[in-house]
Amino acid sequence: MSVARPIMRLARRLAYWLRFARRQDELREELDFHRAMVAAEPGSRGGDGPVIRRVMGNETAVREEAHEVWVAAGVDALFKDCRQAWRALRRTPVFTAVAVITLAIGIGANTAIFSVVHHLLLAPLPFEDGNRIVRLGTQSASAPEEPFNLPAPILVRFQQRSRTLEDFAAARSFPATLGDTANHDAVPGMRITASLLHTLRVMPIAGRGFTREDTTVGAPAVAMISYGLWRSRFGGAREIPGSAIKINGVQRTIVGVMPRDFTVPMSDQDAPQVWLPLELRDEEGAAGYARLLPGATTDAAKRELQSIIAERPDPRWSKSITASVARAVDRVDRRLKRAVVIMFTAVSGLLLIACANIANLLFMRGWTRQRELAIRRALGGGRFRVARLLLIESLMLAILGGTLGLVIAWKGLGTILTIAPGTNSMVGGPELAGAGISRGVLAWTTVTTIVTGLLFGVGPAFFSTAEATVEALRTGIRGVVGSTAARRLRSGIVVTQIALSFAFFVAAALLVKSFVALARFDVGFNAHGLAIATIKPTNRPEDQDRASLERAVTKAMESAPGVTGAAFGGPILMTDIRGGPFVVDGFRGSETIDLDMCEMPFVSRDYFRVMGIPLIRGRSFETEDDLVINQKLAQRFWPKGNALGARLRVGNGPKAKWMTIVGIAGNVTMRGVVELFTMQMYRPTSAANGFVDLVSFRANRGSESLGLEIERSLGNAGVPAKLVSIRGVESVLDSRILARPRFALALFGVFASIALLLTAVGLYAIVAYSVTQRTREIGVRVALGADSTAIARMIIGDGLRHVVAGIALGLVIAFATTRLLTSFLYDSNASDPRAFVGAALLLGIVTLVASSIPCPARSESRRWTRCVRTSARPKATRRSTHVRASQPTRRRAALGRAVRLARPIARRSRALRAPRRPHGAPCRRRRQLDNQAA
């Protein structure tokens, strides 16, 4: 009844408001009727004369007053409650600050990650009619998730004949260098066909897009720039179209500026800064883009594309490479999706921990406010009403925390987006650009805030008001607040908290281990001081001049100050050389082998020396028919170790010729970059079709900043080639291999630390709470001679029970959740027992320390007994360093006093030193029943 009535009232109130207009009409009609009846009374003059007005009063006023019955009580009381709650929070600034900050962190993290979830998984594509946009490419059976480019001729044929797609376009990314070589900026760039912006239905925000004329031979060199570049480099000036910009050494005219946050969907690269026109006339590949015709499906388009690919099979292609047509809406690859889900799970867990913490604090707060609450009830506040006040306080805390959390999310998201590593990262990449606090995110945060407030507020509000009775006020005895149910709830909260923290710790430990393993990982070459230069010959060299040009370039580069060695060719992460079919002489009757993930770079003779790749057996190239393979490939086909001297032919074309294996090199493995490429086959540059434009070089000082020196030394030697760009291998390795785990580790490290802090505070709170509650009991025990060690054991034991239960539950949670991490871990098992044991130990120590803080010190014995007498709570329970032996006399006196005082309580407290009821004697309840019977 006491609970049901207010709820029914609330329901009726809601019903009133839901049918507000109808209720108003009803009231008006009712009053009209009344008025008509009064007018028809004998003695009244009829009509609406002054008499009626006197009897009836002002009709509007009556209606308002009747209406106010439904409003005033609720709104007015709510407003008053809010003021009360605000004052109560202001009275305890420390508590309020702690709670608000805790919540702000929880809600802030949640909002930040949710905005990513919203942007990636929930929000529609930022393109008009975006779910018709598809990306065309190829995929390999061994890496179905990684789309590759489509050769231009296939794309052109597809465009001519497709009956499922329209609005074809293509894009291809390239590394761009802005400005002069001496003072350059390396930025991502992209070549796009003139049709791309139309396909995506995007308009430049300034100037124009590319036209077909821009792609014709001999047309003026033009470029478009990104919004970011426009702002940072040109200050966002309107008259930018027409300005000049030097990209990869070519002076170009800027014709347009792309819209803000514009990226090509499903691109494999960071958001491009410069855009150049692309004409599909070469053999090179590009990512195709098109729109599905109404009624067409991606499967139909894929079949079409597959048949076009199959029509004229490319001999260099592996058979396992098939057509790929993916809708841009499904742009987020599974890996990123999973990462986002993990992050979101993590922040939700964090918020839950924060909630648990505040719930515990509120329980303590409810306990310290028993007197106030009891007075409120004594003055006529019903339990529901007082509980409502407490709940409003909770909601107010939640709203404060949510607001601050929004600010944190807004600031934090910016940080996350800037430090998040690029493509294919755990969280990050071009897909992330543009994530922000949108309206949907705001709605989410609002709901989260309110749900959070209720989550941590309901329990304490319900239980704190239970025992705050007039009775309690009169006797001054603080009952053990709450029933067993309340105690169980509080314990449950702490146990959950510990369990969640435990899961965080395991996750963090696994990530640390994985990160250390990755950092120590041997890529197979010496990256120190290594850099890759892109060299472009001024004229296309004839085949016979290539060798001499290569020699000249190498010599000139080696003569540059600081450079210790240079060789043609570059490691896989810099190049995009795909494998193809090859034939091993004598292997299963010389069948063609499809190893589409075998790296086959063209390198010069000194490449192994410069890169620091050991030649395990044999030697480097001498002639153009020589071949060096890596150990992995050697073991695959020559397990007996007789690879040297064996023959191998790449491809089936007329130009394919047999090559002899002269050396076996060490494996180059780049975990986290191109995990698929573990086999390598090095061919001499002389066997390549054209000029190999990559030069690996090592320098004994900042190899990345040697651009000017190298350019000068090329010029001095009169080499007919230009330096286009330089990229440091170390930094590329770092950003490609370590950035993602480092980022994940940093995030989880922060989460785990916050979780630990919150859990320690939570456990401290619950132990301290139980100590204050058991003040009398402990005082009696002390007075009866229990020494402080025993008391401490009792108190810490209490904490320990929670820790053990929490870790037990945490094991289950961690086992279930760390599985999600498996694909992000390198060289470590998601259920690594060391991570679990370590997490348990750390958590155990921290929580034990936290629960030992509230233990009373020995010297405080007297205070405890005094507390029993005055029924005050001890002010501070900090452990004193000064330990004084208590004097026997004092002790006896204290004992006498305590026993006198404790008699009423002694009956209630368990396990006192009082003699137990003799076996067989009737218990108290039995005696009562007997008395009643008598």
Place this chain on the structure above:
Amino acid sequence: MGRPSVSQPRRSSELLPGTLDLLVLRVLRQDTLHGYAIAQRLREISKDVLQVGESSLYPALQRLLLDGYVRAEWGASENNRRARFYTLTAAGRKQLVAEQDEFERMVGAIQAVLRLA
């Protein structure tokens, strides 16, 4: 629920606070009546002493609706007009008993004071 209701009828100064609700409940005990009929009935029974205007009657009825003591239904009045009829609910019946007891206790106490003090 002994706590005072938040919005008391302001204009029934001639009645003890809260009494109007009790009287309305009592009048509705036997019959289902519309607002005007309730006022009429009160006037008749009190021999014109209690003249309840709509300014206090209708807020009181809304209050009783909110508390769930009465239920309202539209029906035809004696002169065949659409009117809103009020019926006592089970909770209202219980409330009537409680309030009546309380009132009688109160009146007895006041009378005792007036007689003996």
